[in-house]
Amino acid sequence: MKKLNTSKDIILLIELFIDNALRGLLKHSILSKKSTRIVIGVCVFFIYFAYFFYNMSELARIVPDSEKISHILIEQGRKITFYSYFSNTFVLGIIAYILVDNTVALDKNSLFFVKTLPFRKKDISLSFMLFKFVIMILLYELVMIISTPAIKLVTTVPIEYVIFFIVQHLFYLVVIGVIEFIHCLFAFFLKRRVKQINSLKVIGDSLLMIFATFYFFDFRYGLELFLANQLWSISYMIPITFFLIVVCLMLISIGLLRLISILENQMSQHSKYIYIPFLNKVIFRYKANWYFISFTTVVMLVIFFQSGLRTMLFILTTVMAFSGVLLLSYGDITADFRKQYDLLRIKIRNEWLSQLLLVIMLAMPLLLLCFWGFGELAQLITALSLSLVAIILGYVFPKSQGSLNETTSLLLLFIVFVLVSLLTNRSFGWLILIVLVLLHLLVIKKVRNEKE
Numbered sequence: 001m002k003k004l005n006t007s008k009d010i011i012l013l014i015e016l017f018i019d020n021a022l023r024g025l026l027k028h029s030i031l032s033k034k035s036t037r038i039v040i041g042v043c044v045f046f047i048y049f050a051y052f053f054y055n056m057s058e059l060a061r062i063v064p065d066s067e068k069i070s071h072i073l074i075e076q077g078r079k080i081t082f083y084s085y086f087s088n089t090f091v092l093g094i095i096a097y098i099l100v101d102n103t104v105a106l107d108k109n110s111l112f113f114v115k116t117l118p119f120r121k122k123d124i125s126l127s128f129m130l131f132k133f134v135i136m137i138l139l140y141e142l143v144m145i146i147s148t149p150a151i152k153l154v155t156t157v158p159i160e161y162v163i164f165f166i167v168q169h170l171f172y173l174v175v176i177g178v179i180e181f182i183h184c185l186f187a188f189f190l191k192r193r194v195k196q197i198n199s200l201k202v203i204g205d206s207l208l209m210i211f212a213t214f215y216f217f218d219f220r221y222g223l224e225l226f227l228a229n230q231l232w233s234i235s236y237m238i239p240i241t242f243f244l245i246v247v248c249l250m251l252i253s254i255g256l257l258r259l260i261s262i263l264e265n266q267m268s269q270h271s272k273y274i275y276i277p278f279l280n281k282v283i284f285r286y287k288a289n290w291y292f293i294s295f296t297t298v299v300m301l302v303i304f305f306q307s308g309l310r311t312m313l314f315i316l317t318t319v320m321a322f323s324g325v326l327l328l329s330y331g332d333i334t335a336d337f338r339k340q341y342d343l344l345r346i347k348i349r350n351e352w353l354s355q356l357l358l359v360i361m362l363a364m365p366l367l368l369l370c371f372w373g374f375g376e377l378a379q380l381i382t383a384l385s386l387s388l389v390a391i392i393l394g395y396v397f398p399k400s401q402g403s404l405n406e407t408t409s410l411l412l413l414f415i416v417f418v419l420v421s422l423l424t425n426r427s428f429g430w431l432i433l434i435v436l437v438l439l440h441l442l443v444i445k446k447v448r449n450e451k452e
Contacts, residue, residue, distance in 0.1 A: 009119055013127035014134070016113065079228035081153045082164075082237065087220040089168050092143060093175030094212040096136045098205045101183075103399070103407045104132055125260045129180060133173070135407065140172050142411075160238050167238065170245045177252040179208070184259040202290070209295050210302070289326045310374075317375030320366040322417070324387030327362070328409055330355070331394030331447070341448065348448055352441050359387040378421075381429035385420045388436040389413060392443050 114124050144165075151161055186200055232240075296319055304312040341351065363383050369375045393409040423432055 006120070006123055009123045010127045010130070013114065013119065013124060014131050017128060017131040018134075075233070076228050078154055078234050079230075079232075079237075080224050081150070082234060083224040083227050084220075085147075085151075085154065085164075085168055086171060087216070087224060088143075088147070089140075089172050090175055091212045091216045092140060093136075093172050094179065094208050096139045097176045097179045098209060099410065100132050100135050100139070100407060102205065103410065104135060122261050126257075129256070129260070133176060133180075136176050137169075137172070139407075139411075140169070144168070155234055155238065157235070160235065163242055164238050167242050167245060170242075170249055174245055174248050174252060177249065177256060181252055181255055181259065184256065188259060188262070202294070206295050206298065210298055213299060214302075289329060292322075292325050313369060313372075313374045317366060317369050317379055320363075320369065320375075321379050321383040321386060323362050323366070323383060324359075324390040325410075325413065327359070327387050327390040328394050328413065329399070330358075330391050331396075332398040335398055338447070348441075348445055351448075352444050355391060355440070355444070356437070359384060359391070362387055378429055381433055382417070382420050385429070385433050385436050386413065386417055388433075388440050389416045389420075392436075392440055395443050395447050 148165065151164055154164060155161055182204075183201070186204075190200075300312055300316060300319070303315055363380060366375060366380055366383050370377065370380050390409075390413055393412055397409045420429075420432060423429065
């Protein structure tokens with residue numbers, strides 16, 4: 001009976017967390033109607049079905065004819081693809097964990113609910129961990145629906161195809177489970193030292209991101225080629241990896257449950273800012289922005305020492321196009337005192353122009369790099385467009401109104417970056433920039449006039 005009540009409490013808490021996460025998304029007019037959500041879902045399904053059919057037909061042409069190419073070469077190619085899937089899942093697991101762990105949090109109402117009602121601390125911690133895992137799995141599925149057709153390059157045997165698909169999901173759970181286990185260990189040993197835990201999380205997440213970046217772009221190729229040259233066949237490796245990963249997942253699950261049972265519940269609403277004595281601008285004290293700044297700085301320093309200043313500056317022009325991410329928090333930061341703008345006689349036009357000036361100032365380093373010949377005009381237009389989109393998304397999906405809003409904004413920002421980059425290369429850059437400037441003005445007017 002006690003276990004049954006515990007299961008009910010955990011399910012109830014997960015439902016509460018999901019409701020809290022979706023509340024900020026579904027409250028908007030574009031998703032508020034059930035019919036609209038159904039239409040969007042049907043459209044997405046048919047688009048993916050067309051994509052899947054197209055990819056399977058193209059892969060049928062790509063898969064080499066065994067009569068023209070030696071069996072050894074085909075087998076080696078399949079092995080490299082086999083290990084490449086694991087490398088991609090490994091890196092994606094690190095990125096997804098860091099993204100979700102640093103953007104998903106409870107609002108004041110949900111936090112008050114779980115702290116006030118008589119839930120066991122263990123159940124609260126376990127429920128929130130499972131809730132985060134659900135979001136991470138959903139992010140992984142967004143990638144898997146794109147990469148699933150390519151499994152045909154690994155094996156064409158139906159049962160092996162299905163097992164390999166399951167293995168990738170289990171391996172993904174192992175990756176995020178190991179990172180969560182390490183975080184729980186630090187929390188256990190440091191007990192109530194919240195500042196030390198947060199500092200170690202910042203350092204640890206930055207090191208993990210740096211390791212994942214270098215592994216994905218450099219280390220993985222030598223490792224995959226070495227493993228592909230071994231004598232094991234695909235038909236042998238698929239069931240063996242399935243068995244090993246299941247064992248690892250069971251051990252990690254047991255370890256997490258043991259840790260959570262003895263770990264004190266430390267769920268609270270921490271500040272979204274970080275104290276930096278020499279910076280007084282709130283944009284640069286926002287924790288999510290500090291992750292981006294610190295990670296970019298470390299990567300650029302590593303490239304500088306490895307390849308020199310010129311190579312670093314060429315790569316920096318591409319990275320600077322993502323500087324608009326820093327403005328994603330602008331709408332949420334100003335939400336508390338935005339209602340006072342009319343009383344302070346701050347006109348909509350002045351607010352709009354000041355934000356445009358902020359966007360231009362943020363793009364000034366990239367403009368200088370382009371002037372010195374390290375970048376192109378298309379990159380500058382992309383950076384300006386992305387900054388405007390970031391501000392707009394920050395207004396539309398403020399983090400304080402839903403725990404998934406910031407994660408959704410980041411994903412949409414990445415999609416917009418890809419689309420804007422493609423259109424800019426086709427000479428539509430200036431048109432897109434003008435449209436976004438006008439859309440930015442309309443959003444500011446709507447936000448100013450909306451009633452709480």
